[in-house]
Amino acid sequence: MTLRLYNTMTREVGDFVPLTPGRVSLYTCGPTIWNFAHIGNFRTFLFEDLLRRWLEASGFDVFHIMNLTDVDDRTIQAALKAGVTLREHVEPYAQAFFADRDYLRIRSAHAYPRATQFIAPMISLVESLLAKGVAYRGDDGSVYFAIARFPEYGRLSQLDQRELRSGASGRVSSDEYAKEDARDFVLWKAAQPDDEAVGAAWDAPFGRGRPGWHLECSAMALDLVREKWGEDVLDIHCGAVDLIFPHHEDEIAQSCAHTGKPDFARVWMHAEFLNVRGTKMSKRFGNYTTARDLQEDGTDAAALRLFFFQTHYRQKLDLNDESLGAATSALRRLGDFAARLATGPGTVSGAVGEGATAELEGAAKQLREQFAAGLDDDLNAPRALAALFDFVTAGNRALDRGAAACAPARDAFDWATGILDILPTAREADAGLATWVEERIQARKAARQARNFAEADAIRDELAAKGVTLEDGPGGTKWRAG
């Protein structure tokens, strides 16, 4: 099987071939830490988490970089309003982001570069672009990228020149007359009193100022991947669909003009939006929900992960109470099955149906194949989930018929649920209890066989103290908790 991914650059699903066999550099645009990230941002981050986990499960050595944007208009304005420095303002939001990430069980990236820590590479990149003649210093002291001198501009977004112009003019403000062309974007913004007030200005050979947002990602990605593997092309670059233009288009222009390579990333992947009750989730519309809102409401992170993975990352998704409730029910079914598989009759009793056990093993094999086929198909998580729930159905049927909860079944189930990381949080504790109870039952059985009845009774009391009652029968020992 080969991993196939949809590439926004080609608008096609194709075989994934990394620059160097066996390893993958993955750059994902991170949050701007001016405020709490909303749950819509986390849809993208969860898609990226699954991509990373699947690459690793497929045997790739992944180097994952996620930047934290700590200097831009929003962080500066928020710091000014709060009367603190930029650094003082962003730090609590960086920590909040990491806490939300942990709550949602998102694996930590290998590097979280912050723009303010990479000012030197950003200055070098601007110098390189000036030297190559694709950048110029405007009348306002800022440095701009000259789109007319980079003919490939617009390849990712596939917008025509008219659209590019209107896209740019929607964003222009006071810099309109400083630029040679309305489409040009800023690389380095000349320092303003507001920047100086919050400590967001740096000296550079081309004038004191601060980096533009697009420049930050190019400089940090190139610097880190060069340091790690001596490369200047990324394997996969991800973000939400609204980053295609202008952010990723501009990253490509800066990076490729600098490296001279035809591509900045071999594959570009973009996650669709999350809608909340039909409206695009955005703080501007006041309908945002943060990850912490959901956590405070007692939402199991596993239910959220399941909810997001039920829809393919390239399709729009609607978050509402009903859809979250359905995910919670599905999660309960998964948790019940996990507990059953951990404490199936075969673990205690020897009397099991051999035919049913073979059936369960067959279902486990099918789970592995179907699950992998789903994720290999452009990270089709809904297909992978369908394979998992088919296994739950087949597994429950086989267990009803006396199948032993055999190792192949448990391993396949643990493997699939581990990649998605969707076992209920509370059930993890239950599964821990089940493992402990099984271990004590085996110890009690051994004590009885050795005719050490005092020890066997002590174990029964120990279990009773935890609310576990035992029932000895002809088929072995059964137990009940609570």
Ligand SMILES: [Zn+2]
């Ligand atoms: Zn970026």
